[in-house]
Amino acid sequence: MIIGKIGKGKAKDYDKYKILLKNVAKKVNVAEGERAIEDILRVIYKHQPISTKRIAQLTKLPLPIVAKVRSILERERILRRDKGAILTEEGLEFVEKYLKFKYKKSLRCPTCNGRGIVLDEFFEEILYKVKPWFNKRPEVNTLLDQSFATPETSVYRAALMCEKGDLEGKRIIFIGDDDLTSLPVALTNFPEEVCVVDIDERLLKLIEKFNKAENLNIKVVKHDLRDELPEELRGRFDVFNTDPPYTINGLKLFLSRGIESLGSEGIAYLSYSHKPIDEWIKIQKAITDMNFVISELIPNFNYYEGSEIIGNTTFIARLIGKDLKPILGDTKNIYTGLVKPTIRYYKCLKCGKIYKLLNERIENLKCSCGGKKFRMIKREKLK
């Protein structure tokens, strides 16, 4: 009997763990299956006590999934709470004897945090200069799937582009720029041209103000990317940068508009959510069909302010395109709110009253007590 040979525990125990792992994966219905549950347990093993948000960041799994797994495993007495998630004695036995975890240390590079590049003095100075402007950003418009990258993220993107030779002497366009990456990019004074296309006038105005204050030459164009790029922006850029809505239609649309801006060849920087494997394979297929090669893909490169739902971190990929062809999907349903209608619950930070919003903009909400600041406390997808 082979089962009797595994580890030193009783065979019965291991069967129990095996079933537990399977059941949890089934209950939360995650594409990665048992591997996702294992990843959550590994991150807890290495970093306990650890918050749900940080687990989501490190596993690249959506926060609601992590929260659900965590509460199931608490019920099963595998986890407990003490300033974060902690393995119980039984939990420790589970992961060490059944899952065979052994190593608690992280090997992620402490200098670059796994990004592979660093900011030197020149880019640190740029970060210092752009930071105040990031604080001036308007409230996010969740209907447009806006979620603002941290200023560090945008400056790291500029540094990555610099390192790869995609700044100096280049014509660069931003296919949407709610992350204000155009600011550090333009501030280097390396590109020949910097152009921003976005639908949100509030952002464009902020960029123009910065442009004037720093005496730069960023061109801003108000445009709904669901429509073709204006003639004068087509086929004349070397590089585009985009962080599209995290739907496959959104990705196809934004990449296709980017391709319009490049013409038949050029470079793309794509920031995108760590998707479940079933979705990610479709996305990889779309990218390949457009004739983009993935020359580099750095997980957890981008951090966002407050967008807890995507675990607050996304990857960046540098794509090289040749004989490019745009491939549009459904250009109407590009935002997650429209694809998956969602109810969000917000709590007024002043009086505690709770509001229920269905695809409405939190930025338009005002509490009956006069409060204007809210925190999202729950999120529900409509069937």
Next chain:
Amino acid sequence: MIIGKIGKGKAKDYDKYKILLKNVAKKVNVAEGERAIEDILRVIYKHQPISTKRIAQLTKLPLPIVAKVRSILERERILRRDKGAILTEEGLEFVEKYLKFKYKKSLRCPTCNGRGIVLDEFFEEILYKVKPWFNKRPEVNTLLDQSFATPETSVYRAALMCEKGDLEGKRIIFIGDDDLTSLPVALTNFPEEVCVVDIDERLLKLIEKFNKAENLNIKVVKHDLRDELPEELRGRFDVFNTDPPYTINGLKLFLSRGIESLGSEGIAYLSYSHKPIDEWIKIQKAITDMNFVISELIPNFNYYEGSEIIGNTTFIARLIGKDLKPILGDTKNIYTGLVKPTIRYYKCLKCGKIYKLLNERIENLKCSCGGKKFRMIKREKLK
């Protein structure tokens, strides 16, 4: 006239540079076109004086291409030689005024050299232990496209697998292992099982010796991967690791055998040459068709001993597979020597005599003077 406005030089000069760039790209016939020439110039601008080999590493272009570009640009008085490639005064004007280069510093992380992970004490100790074994490797068999990774490279691979949760408690198979990555992997004692499949008995014997000396449990299987995996190795591994021959047929074959070892899902570590974009798009398509997603791709991760032809560095990608399906190409012509017959010229290091080899093994060569050490001095592809 727009041309008169560019920079401060005369329009005529810039036309000259534009034509020069185009002509060089055409002469060396590189898939990336002018961008490749620009990349070579940028690397020289940042690192001069710099050797041809180092340029090849940093640009990820094949050494013969770099050497050819370098000698053309020397003839055009853009470059000169002084302990490496250096820009002439005119060259400097070319890159700064026409290509608009401005930034000489590198932003690559100095701690991890862009790999994103570091070795801690535990893995440094493993490196120390395996190093002598790497020196015992037999001569490379170029007919099998062997080229040996440095011991550091193999230990970094093990560390990467550890960091991603692909070592502890996992069943791991090596689809070919001329890089001896199984040594550091097994030495961690983290995996449940380590198995190596290779055609080269010399390597398998070395692995078995190590296995015995370190009291490990590596299973070695002599097998020609052109044939299906033996029944007992199919559908029972969690992770495979491969550094296949750098032909599309070789890649398809090795990945397909890897899929046989996993079954319908699992993780793959693929090390592969930085290919010209035309070839890389085909490879990305094959990977996608097999249902692997690229969850991470780190350029310049792997360094090799002496394989100057691939600029001595390749990328590593972590692939996640679900509903995997093997896709075989032509399983006979998998080695580069057979796909692109190549004449190599070797110089005896003792007497200087030159030998011409067509797909023969340098390791069998012995000079008439008795010398056994040779250096490759030239390489020619047969039409």
